[in-house]
Amino acid sequence: MSGVNDPFGTQRLREAVLAAWSASPTRFREDANAEEDLRIGAYRDRLLVELAQNAADAAGFGGHLRLSIVDGELRAANTGAPLDADGVAALASLRASSKRDILGTVGQFGVGFSAVLSVTDEPEVVSSTGSVRFSAQRTREIPEIQRHVAxxxxxxxxxRLVWPTDSAPPAGFDTEIRLPLRADVDQAALLANFREQAPDLLxxxxxxxxIEVAGSRWTSSDSGDTVVLTGPAGTTRWMLRRGSGKLSDTAGLGMETSAEWLVCWAIPVTDAGVPQPLAEDVLHAPTPTDERLSLPARLIASLPIEASRRRVMASAAxxxxxxxxxxLYPALVFGVPEEHRTALVPVPGFPRSDVDAQLRELIVAELRAQAWLPGVAESxxxxxxxxxxxPSDSLADLLSDVVPNLAAAWLANPGHAHALASLEVSRLRIPEVVAALTGISQEPSWWQQVxxxxxxxxxxxxxxxxxxxxLPVPLADGRTLPGPRGTLLADEPEFLSDLDVPGLxxxxxxxANPLLERLGARHAGAAEVLDSLQEAVERSVADASAGLIVSGLAHAVLGLVSQAGGRPWLKSLALPDSAGDWREADELALPGxxxxxxxDQESPLGLLDPEFAERWSADVLSAVGVLTGFAVIVDEEPIGPEHDLADEEEWWSSSGEEPKRVVAVRDLDLVADDKWPEALRLLAMEPATWQALREPGGYTAWWISRYALLDGRAPRFWRTASASDLIGLYDPLPLDLGDDLAAAAGVRTHLEIKDASDAEDLLDRLGDPARLVPHGVSLRAHAALAGSVDVSLIDAxxxxxxxxxEAVDAEDCVVLDAPWLLAVLPPARVVAALDDDAAEALAELLDLPVASESAGDVTGGDxxxxxxxxxxxxxxxxxxFDLPLEGVIVHDELKANDQRVHWWVDRHNRVHCEDTPDGLARALAWAADRWIDRHVIHAILEDPDPRTVLS
Incomplete structure (x- = not known):
């Protein structure tokens, strides 16, 4: 490649590598093996990570990365520091890096660059300062290494071998990595993978x-604690907490100086700052590794990692x-609103990796030790x-002064359970709440809130x-009970505010609260509460005598009585009298x-305190036994004379049979002797006392008839004016009570013998010479006396x-037992009853013979x-009527006991008579059992004409 500028001295680098290979075939194999390991380990899915890491290292801050595929070539253009000689040397060294001060950072164009081998064999780095290319094909063509290639x-x-090129980066960028893609690379899938990774890499x-991927752009706005990522799908917000420092010991890394570490925690949040915890993630060092994490937040940290950039190296660092x-993690927790903090706590579960296990343990320990958990009063x-x-906020607030270190109540909601379990936060369960509340002193209103x-x-x-x-329950008397069962919830609390009753x-x-009823308290109306006070009422006088305050009980009971009515035992209620003492209610009379x-002026009854009486109606006071009139005792099933009535035992035994019930007016013995007419009128005015007075066989009438005084005498001494069959025997009542009241009080209205006492009194009156007793009254009285009582109970x-x-000496008298004997007996010796059949019983009562025992007999006649x-x-x-079958013995002159008689019945029960109208009439009437018609028969015998009968 002659004529190409070589600013980075690539020829020298090639010569050094070739010299090493020539001198040592082993070195060639080592380099080939090392690169093969890197190529195999650096999977295609880490390509963007490494390209972005290089771009970030070059930029320092604010860098831009653009990825695109042009003519089958992947191009990654970035801004920042351009390529330099050290960078080129690092690219060709396999093991070197131009940056070694940041722990875990391989550096721009370090070992991580080997990831390009997953997609290309001809990578090129184009920079504004010069460009270089690597080529497998050109390396194979070098003569000096043919034997190694073969x-x-x-x-x-x-x-390992780098050549200069004359390519230039695109406008606006400082460096561009160009990777001609092998035929087996799916270009569309590659770009799609890049788009998926782009936000996490930012x-x-x-x-x-x-980061721009084939026209799709993602941007990052970093404000220090928050990063806002914007891309084609929208905007996401991440909250960050960063930290840095130097390692205390780097010997394990083989470094001469202490290495710097960087840590960043990140968690996605809403615009309102609500965290969106991660379900699962990987450790970023700083780019993604294969170390799986189960933490709610992402950890981005500078850590020593293996050459594959996938695993953390096990080390002290x-x-x-x-x-x-x-x-640093608690700082992240402090950054979110209190109600969402537990979302950042690692929840219990199986760790996803060794790093995950280590981190979870460390984080939980830190979180347990720092004050971040929302409490009722403070963190x-x-x-x-x-x-x-x-989860009760109100309960937590109430308990905050009782239970220390109480967390916010909403933490009890299920959504926080896993986090609290991970932190081993102690649960305050209901039994512990009850235990914490037991023994404390609080106002009743506080308990109601609980x-x-x-x-x-x-x-x-x-x-x-x-x-x-x-659960403790405060009572009206100031005590606190351990549990609501058996307590009473009152409907009428206004009557109970001053109530202080031990034992209630x-x-x-x-x-009061419905919860107590759900837990066993009994809902009680006025009647139920009143009944629960019986024991306190019955001991109230004794309590008052002992110096206890019973005024609250008195007013509470009276208030309840106004709603629920009276009870028999309320008579024992202690009430104040006019002298300042406390007495049973039924021992006090209502003023006025x-x-x-x-x-009587010496009556033991007291007067209710007038000021106290003004607070309550007469009806309420009467219902508890305060005397507005005579009190009535009612016992439907009496078992004996135990009602504290005057002379009760005498009355109980007077009738011979025990009473089936007792309805009695009490305190009759307290009436003044000269006040009985007024007392009787009072008894008649009240239905209860009037009924008691008229009770058949009742105590009240019995006692009054004997012991009350009307004009100085007992009522039974007198008779009513209309009692004609008692004229001469009893004097008329000299008072105007009316016949009904007089009769009810025991004033006699007719001839009646109820008992031996009545019989004895009647005999005394019949035998009183001073009395003028009409004959008819006497005859009827004797008839009533006959057989009326047991003769053994009275004296003759x-x-x-x-x-x-007349009333005569009984010694010479006889009792008439047959009408014919009147003809021979003087009237001054004969005691007679209107009823002939009563003779024998009357004779036994009077201890007299019957007249027939001394009568003579008659003889003669036809x-x-x-x-x-x-x-x-x-x-x-x-x-x-039919004539008798037997005949009659007729005499011209009939005598008996040497006295002439008109008719007679002899000892053989034969009828005798003189032949006269009077004798025949009486004999026929007796024989025909028509004695009542004897005077009519006499008239017919004298004048046998129908007009005699009709007239």
Whole structure:
């Protein structure tokens, strides 16, 4: 190639190479083998990488690379430093580089240039300072090496012998590499591969500002922390963090001076700065290697790599650079918004390579040690951070003062789980939350916020609900319980604000939340809350006596009663009296009540504090037992006389049968003796007391009839004005109570003997000589007394009322047991009852003989059939009865006990009579069992005419 300018001394370089080959056939083989290794190792897909690396090295910064195919020749034109002698020497040396100060940089036209051999055997470097060409064909034609060529079947080193050319670079470029493509190269596929690699190369090689591939252009705009790549498909943005330094020890590299390392982390981001983590990538050193990585960001670092430019060389330098890269990685994390930082954490998984494993371990260790993880209050180091199991911002805020190093709640969302697992961030699970909350002191309203924060998660997760079973719950009395089960949620919190009841499991109103009900708290209306206070109510007086404050309980109970009504046990509620003491509600009377006017001045009942009474209605106070009138006790299933009623045991046993129920007015014994008329009227005014007073066999009427005083006497001493069958026996009530009230109080309205006491009282009155008792009243009274009570329960009277109307000594008296005996007995000795059948029972009661025991007998007379007596037949026909079968013994004059009588019945039950209308009438009436018609029969016998019957 005579006449061609040779500014770089290529002839000298050729001569040196040929001399080496001639002197040592081994050297030729070594060069051929080395180049073959480089050609085979430098696959076609690394061609653009090496061309771009050379362009970037030449440019330094802001370089441009243009790739095109012209007449079957690939051309790579670039701006920057043109070719020089050192560069040419490097191209022809195989092992040399013109740059050795940057670790991992082969340098412009270094070993990486061998990648051109994957597409050509005739590479040419055209530069503004001179051009050179390599040629396999020309190398084969050199005579001095024919024997070496023959020995290798025509295979020769291509990049050892260099020749000058007179080609010039295109306008606007300083250098152009021209590669005549072998026939087996797919030109379209080659360009397509270049287009695919162009954006990544601009990112990896900051010395390049643009790459053009067959008319398609990519540009790079580098602002230091951000690189914006623009190409045919649009714009992408990468966030960068760069670092540099010198290795502490380069002995393993065989370098005389300390080498400089460069590190760059890059991650694609949106315009808003949101990172777009990489799923999989390769290590760039700075161009792509085959070292696969699973990191979210791309690592571009100057690392010692093998001659193939595909693998990192195992060395201390690699370890040190990777450690420096890991130290720089948190700076990348700090650059993204807090809510996206975990996207940059390497997630657990199998490493893609040894480098990947090493980097992941180093990066995670760095991230665990630096405070970048968003916390509730400040950024935290993952090594100490704790993340809630549930993503609740409000709960995290509430717990931040309780649980140290608490991370932001949103980190509990599933999208952050893998990153947190990689960082070994501790999870704060629900049981641990409960444990952290146990024993702390907070306001009820704070607890309510905690419950509100937990509620949405507990609603749909049974496991969370189970783990919250021990969640502390503040109660109205100031205590805190370990768990909501068994507590009460009140509907009426306004009544409970001052409630302080030891033992009551009532949730503080300010802490109430539906979560507690889901966890076992019982929703309680006024009635349920009131019932839960029974124990506190029943001990409230004792608590007050012990110095405890019970005013809150009193007002809470009264407020609940206004909603839920009363309960029997509320009578035990401690309420203040007018003297400043606390007493049971049913021991206090309402100020201004008419009930107070009828009580004895020495009554043990107290007066409710007037100021306290003004706060509540009379109905509410009455419902808890405060006396606005007489109190009524109701027991539907009594088991004994245990109701603290005056003389209750006496009443209980008075009837012979135990009462089936008790409906009784209490405190009757507290009524003043002279106030009973007013008291009775009060009892009649209230339905409950009026019902108790009228209860059949009830205590109230029983007690009042015996112990109340009306005009100084018990009500049972008096009779009503209309009680005609008691005239002479009982005095009329001198007060106007009305018959119904008087009767209910025990004032007698008719002749009635309820018990032995009544019978004894009636006998006393019948035997009282001072009383004027009408004959009919006496006869009816004796009839009522007969068989009325057990005679063993009373004593026989000393005086009895006889037919003469007098009360006489009972010693000489008899009880009339047959009407015919009246003819022989004096009225002053005969006690009679209106009912003939009552004689024997009356005699037993009075301890008197019956009259028939001392009566004589009769003799004589003629037995005459009744049918033979004409007037008798007429009487029987007119009155419509049959004549007796037996006849009658008729006497002209009939005597018994030496006294003349008109008729008689002897001991053989035979009927005797005189033949007179009076004697026949009585005998016929008795024999025919028509005794009631005896006077009508007498009249017919005297005048047997139908008009006698009709008139």
């Amino acid at each position: 020995a290798r079947s025509g295979q020769v080193p291509v990049l 990112l990896a090689l900051p010395g390049l500002a643009s 690699v370890t040190e650079v990777l450690a420096e890269a890991a130290k 935290l180091t993952p090594a100490v951070a704790r993340v809630l199991e549930i 419950y509100a924060a937990l509620l949405p998660f507990a609603e749909n997760d049974a496991a969370i609900r189970e783990n919250l079973s021990g 499991r009532l949730v503080h109103p300010e802490a 009540s008419r009930f107070l006017e009828v009580l 009277p000393e005086h009895v009322r006889v037919l003469s109307g 037995l005459v059939p009744w049918a033979e007596l004409g007037a008798v037949v007429v009487a029987a026909e007119l009155l419509g």
